Amino acid sequence: MTTSSDHAIRSALTSALQGQAKRVGEQAPSVRGADWRLATVTAVGAGTVTADGLVWRCLSSYVSPTIGDVAVVSQSSSGNLIALNRLATSATPLYTPIYRYKAANLDRTTSTLSDDPDLTVQLDANAVYEVEMHLHYAATDAVRFRTDWTAPSGASGNRSALGPDQGQILSGTSSGGAGRFGVHNFSTVCIYGTRDSNTSQCVAIEEATVTTTTAGTCALQWAQATTSATFTRLAAGSFMRVTRIG
Numbered sequence: 115m116t117t118s119s120d121h122a123i124r125s126a127l128t129s130a131l132q133g134q135a136k137r138v139g140e141q142a143p144s145v146r147g148a149d150w151r152l153a154t155v156t157a158v159g160a161g162t163v164t165a166d167g168l169v170w171r172c173l174s175s176y177v178s179p180t181i182g183d184v185a186v187v188s189q190s191s192s193g194n195l196i197a198l199n200r201l202a203t204s205a206t207p208l209y210t211p212i213y214r215y216k217a218a219n220l221d222r223t224t225s226t227l228s229d230d231p232d233l234t235v236q237l238d239a240n241a242v243y244e245v246e247m248h249l250h251y252a253a254t255d256a257v258r259f260r261t262d263w264t265a266p267s268g269a270s271g272n273r274s275a276l277g278p279d280q281g282q283i284l285s286g287t288s289s290g291g292a293g294r295f296g297v298h299n300f301s302t303v304c305i306y307g308t309r310d311s312n313t314s315q316c317v318a319i320e321e322a323t324v325t326t327t328t329a330g331t332c333a334l335q336w337a338q339a340t341t342s343a344t345f346t347r348l349a350a351g352s353f354m355r356v357t358r359i360g
Contacts, residue, residue, distance in 0.1 A: 149188070149189060150186060150187065150188040150189075150198070151186075151187060151188075152184055152185070152186060152187070152201070153165035153166045153170075153184075153185055153187045154166075154182065154183070154184055154185070155179055155180065155181055155182060155183040155184075155185055155197075155200075156181060157181065158179050158180065158181060162197075163176075163179045163183070163185060163197050165185055165187060165197070166187075168195055169195065170185070170187050170195045170196060170197035171194075171195065171196055171197065172196070172197045173196060173197065173198055173199065175198075175199060176197055176198065176199045176200065177208070177209045178208065178209065179197070179200065180200075183200040183201075184200060184201045184203075185197050185198070185199065185200050185201070186198040186199055186200075186201065204238040204241065204358070205236060205238055206235075206236075206237070206238055206241070206243075206356070206358045207358065208358050208359070208360075209357065209358070209359065210357070210358070211355050211356065211357045212235055212355070212356045212357070213353060213354070213355055213356075214232055214233050214234065214235055214353065214354040214356075215232065215233075215351070215352065215353035215354070216230075216232045216233065216348065216349065216350050216351065216352045216353070217232070217350060218350050219347050219348070219349050219350050220232075220347065220348050221345035221346070221347045222336070222337055222338060222345060222346055222347075222348075223338065223341070223342060223343055223344070223345050223346075224337055224338060224341055225260070225337050225338045225339060225340055225341040226337055226341075227260065227261075227262060227303075227335040227336065227337045228335060228336075228337065229264055229331070229333040229334070229335055230333060230334045230335070230336060230348060232352075232354075233247060233333060233334040233352065233353070233354040234264075234331055234332070234333035234334070234354075235331075235332055235333070235354065235356045236329065236330070236331060236332075237266055237269075237324065237326055237329060237330060237331070237332050237356075238326075238329055238358070239266075239268070239326065239327060239328050239329040240326075240327055241325075241326060241358055241360065242323065242324070242325045242326075242358070242359050242360030243323070243324045243326070243332070243356055243357065243358050243359065244321070244322075244323055244324075244356070244357045244359050245273075245321060245322050245323075245324050245332055245354070245355075245356050246319070246320075246321040246354070246355045246356075247319070247320045247321065247334055247352075247353075247354050247355075248317070248319055248352060248353050248354075248355075249261070249277075249317065249318045249319070249320070249334070249336075249348065249352045250315050250316075250317055250348070250349040250350075250351050250352045251306070251315065251316055251317075251318065251336075251346065251347060251348050251349060251352075252308070252309070252311070252312045252313055252314055252315045252316065252346070252347040252349060253308045253312050253338065253345075253346040253347070254308060254310075254311065254312050254342075254344055255308055255310070256340065256342060256344065257312075257338040257339060257340050257341075257342040257344055257346050258305055258306065258307070258308055258338065258339035258340070258346070259305070259306045259308065259316075259318070259336065259338070259339070259346055259348075260303055260304065260305045260306075260336060260337050260338065260339045261275075261303070261304050261306075261318070261320065261334060261335060261336045262300065262301055262302060262303050262304065262335045263300040263301070263320075263322075263332065263333065263334060263335060264300075264331050264332065264333040264334075264335055265300040265301075265324065265326070265330070265331075265332055266326045266328045266329060266330025266331065266332065267328050267330060268326050268327035268328030268330075269300065269324050269325065269326040269328075269330070269332075270324075270325050270326070271300070271322050271323050271324050271325055272297045272298060272299060272300075272322060273297070273298055273299075273300055273320050273321065273322035274296065274297050274298075274320065274321055274322065275296050275297075275298060275304045275318065275319075275320050276318065276319045276320075277304075277306045277307070277316065277317065277318030277319065278306050278307030278308065278316050278318075279306075279307050300322070300324075304318075304320070305339050306318050312344060312345060312346065312347060313347075315347075315349055320334075323359075325360075332356065334354065336348060
């Protein structure tokens with residue numbers, strides 16, 4: 115005769131066996147088959163991460179895995195384990211360059227600095243970025259080309275500037291002459307030299323490591339050095355590259 119106590123024991127045993135079978139099945143490739151899921155990284159090895167108690171081999175695109183990453187992991191039906199990448203925790207993922215470029219020339223006839231509508235990007239708070247700007251510009255000697263940057267209020271760092279010196283006028287075929295080499299605050303104005311017309315282009319390169327505690331806009335500001343009806347041009351092909359590195 116089965117007593118209520120026997121029934122309770124059998125029920126508990128059945129439940130325990132079902133739970134164990136479920137747990138084993140969750141890890142056994144022959145049972146669960148191929149799938150993907152999210153897992154938190156608890157250790158990092160040479161090309162591998164540990165998550166959910168298993169070691170997953172990282173794809174080459176999963177750069178610099180870190181303990182605490184919420185990773186996308188996948189398991190094949192044959193038991194192979196791969197870590198695809200981390201989930202983004204911000205608008206700008208780590209180590210992935212963001213590009214902004216000018217598809218068309220923009221001409222200005224003012225010395226009032228303002229953000230370029232194309233060379234602008236939003237930065238996240240509590241982050242570090244490498245920001246590069248490659249600027250193709252044209253101006254006459256009388257008006258020249260002038261820049262500074264818009265940066266978040268919590269940004270710190272200095273930007274470097276490389277291009278023709280502001281006192282330099284290059285001939286139509288010359289690539290020589292004095293250069294501008296300097297390190298400046300984001301809000302320090304840089305004035306560059308020109309060629310002998312506002313349709314013959316020069317190039318300037320500006321870059322900085324930007325550490326910011328606040329979110330906000332990073333953008334190139336530019337204008338003429340002297341207001342003139344003769345335009346200064348920021349040309350098509352100019353671009354901005356922004357990479358979050360921390």
